[in-house]
Amino acid sequence: MQIGDLIRRAGRQYGAAPALVDGDRVLSFAEFDEQTDRLGTALLASGLEPGDRVAVVLPNGIDGVVVYYALAKAGLVRVPLNTRETAHEHAYKIDDSQARALVFAGDPPARTEIMITAAELPAMIATAPPGPCDERRDQDAPLRLAYTGGTTGKPKAVVLTTRSELAEVANFLVDLLPNLHPGSVMLHAAPITHGSGAFFLPHLVKGAPNVIVATFSPAAFLDAALRHRATSTFMVPTMIAMLLEEPATAAAVAAGDLALERLCYGGAPIATTVLQRGIDVLGPVFAQLYGQAEAPLAITCLQPWEHTPERLTSAGKPYTFVEVQVRDTAGRVLGTDEVGEILTRGPHTMSRYWRRPEATAETIEPDGWLHTGDIGRWDAEGYLHLLDRRHDVIISGGFNVYPREVEDALLSHPAVAQAAVVGIPDEKWGERVAAAVVVRSPADAAEIVAFCEGRLAGFKRPRAVEIWPELPTSPVGKSLRREVRDRMAGIPMTAATTATP
Numbered sequence: 001m002q003i004g005d006l007i008r009r010a011g012r013q014y015g016a017a018p019a020l021v022d023g024d025r026v027l028s029f030a031e032f033d034e035q036t037d038r039l040g041t042a043l044l045a046s047g048l049e050p051g052d053r054v055a056v057v058l059p060n061g062i063d064g065v066v067v068y069y070a071l072a073k074a075g076l077v078r079v080p081l082n083t084r085e086t087a088h089e090h091a092y093k094i095d096d097s098q099a100r101a102l103v104f105a106g107d108p109p110a111r112t113e114i115m116i117t118a119a120e121l122p123a124m125i126a127t128a129p130p131g132p133c134d135e136r137r138d139q140d141a142p143l144r145l146a147y148t149g150g151t152t153g154k155p156k157a158v159v160l161t162t163r164s165e166l167a168e169v170a171n172f173l174v175d176l177l178p179n180l181h182p183g184s185v186m187l188h189a190a191p192i193t194h195g196s197g198a199f200f201l202p203h204l205v206k207g208a209p210n211v212i213v214a215t216f217s218p219a220a221f222l223d224a225a226l227r228h229r230a231t232s233t234f235m236v237p238t239m240i241a242m243l244l245e246e247p248a249t250a251a252a253v254a255a256g257d258l259a260l261e262r263l264c265y266g267g268a269p270i271a272t273t274v275l276q277r278g279i280d281v282l283g284p285v286f287a288q289l290y291g292q293a294e295a296p297l298a299i300t301c302l303q304p305w306e307h308t309p310e311r312l313t314s315a316g317k318p319y320t321f322v323e324v325q326v327r328d329t330a331g332r333v334l335g336t337d338e339v340g341e342i343l344t345r346g347p348h349t350m351s352r353y354w355r356r357p358e359a360t361a362e363t364i365e366p367d368g369w370l371h372t373g374d375i376g377r378w379d380a381e382g383y384l385h386l387l388d389r390r391h392d393v394i395i396s397g398g399f400n401v402y403p404r405e406v407e408d409a410l411l412s413h414p415a416v417a418q419a420a421v422v423g424i425p426d427e428k429w430g431e432r433v434a435a436a437v438v439v440r441s442p443a444d445a446a447e448i449v450a451f452c453e454g455r456l457a458g459f460k461r462p463r464a465v466e467i468w469p470e471l472p473t474s475p476v477g478k479s480l481r482r483e484v485r486d487r488m489a490g491i492p493m494t495a496a497t498t499a500t501p
């Protein structure tokens with residue numbers, strides 16, 4: 001089965017019913033099927049060949065969805081890029097993925113052989129010949145590349161295939177959203193380039209519309225949720241905190257106007273205070289997902305009825321058809337309350353890293369087990385608890401920030417001799433980026449913060465820089481980020497940090 005088959009069948013089954021809603025723009029299931037066929041045909045006519053990578057930099061909206069699934073039907077490989085990153089960051093990914101084409105809105109971050117602006121899409125769709133675009137690719141061939149960072153600071157792409165995409169849809173339909181029907185409504189308030197995009201197909205195949213909000217704000221979310229009577233949504237923890245700060249949220253609930261049945265969240269640790277407040281205000285609608293780019297959103301989930309006070313620190317139980325283990329550094333499979341690395345296996349995982357065979361070999365065992373790099377433990381009832389990230393990735397507002405990348409930017413400042421970048425706990429953003437630096441000549445911390453503008457996306461820029469006489473180092477001279485973090489946050493060592501092997 002191909003992804004295009006799901007769209008074609010939904011087009012036949014649900015015809016004139018709304019499939020995609022973006023403000024006043026609506027596409028029916030039949031129109032969505034037809035437009036993705038036509039655009040796929042037009043893309044192939046432009047000189048692209050099945051297997052070619054196509055980078056996409058588009059704001060949240062219908063255009064992006066049509067492009068994504070036209071690429072799927074045409075056998076092309078989608079490389080979705082986060083609009084919040086800088087042109088410099090996009091250019092790196094376009095180069096690394098060897099993209100032959102770029103579909104973009106605004107200024108192009110780089111030049112590729114074939115350049116397509118968002119404004120050209122309607123004409124491409126209108127003038128392409130009708131009829132199905134149905135390039136059939138191998139189940140294990142790349143369908144999309146998802147960029148993720150890594151401790152080296154250089155982002156690398158995860159190869160996701162038709163097999164992994166279909167497994168993700170199946171996992172969602174079995175465990176997370178088993179009752180979808182044409183009366184369900186998915187509200188995409190988070191970027192569809194990221195987690196929210198995974199909710200598109202499960203709703204489509206069940207005849208439920210996907211409503212897209214261009215930019216998240218609590219007001220825009222509430223407006224769309226009330227207008228369309230949204231039943232499902234996905235948020236990163238930061239968005240939940242923002243929604244709860246908005247007085248209109250509780251008012252909408254009190255008036256009985258909110259139809260939300262599932263508020264799915266994940267992608268970063270959530271403060272239990274925020275989660276408890278969310279349940280108090282919105283009711284038992286929260287479902288937590290734990291996953292990563294290498295195994296998107298589908299390693300474990302914590303169901304609404306499992307959100308009891310003592311379970312709020314858990315990431316839930318494995319999806320029915322997903323294998324999960326906790327192992328020690330020697331590879332021994334661990335039991336209850338033993339702390340080790342989390343591994344997962346199943347068709348939901350990536351097939352490999354793009355053009356990084358060594359990284360692939362380090363991450364996936366020959367028998368298919370994938371090392372997540374997360375540290376956790378099982379409790380006596382079989383719930384997984386995440387304790388820390390093996391590497392010191394910072395997650396701010398749901399986006400990953402790789403300390404090395406930020407350190408590299410700081411070190412390009414002429415006065416900065418050493419830098420250690422850490423995440424400081426923040427109730428709204430989950431974590432915010434902070435840095436301690438050692439300078440070689442007199443410098444001003446505020447000027448160093450300003451220096452990072454234009455070099456790093458907003459969510460990666462340090463909010464605070466402190467100038468220290470020296471940075472803490474281990475006996476072998478490695479920078480001790482954890483000590484820096486605790487000193488900057490003014491917190492003592494926690495159980496979670498000391499438990500990390």
Ligand code: AMP
Binds near residue numbers: 265268292315374400
């Ligand atoms: P990414 O690859 O950008 O999706 O980031 C994945 C990482 O985010 C995981 O390896 C975890 O460290 C973290 N993460 C994802 N989901 C959760 C969750 N539900 N709770 C805590 N951390 C999470």
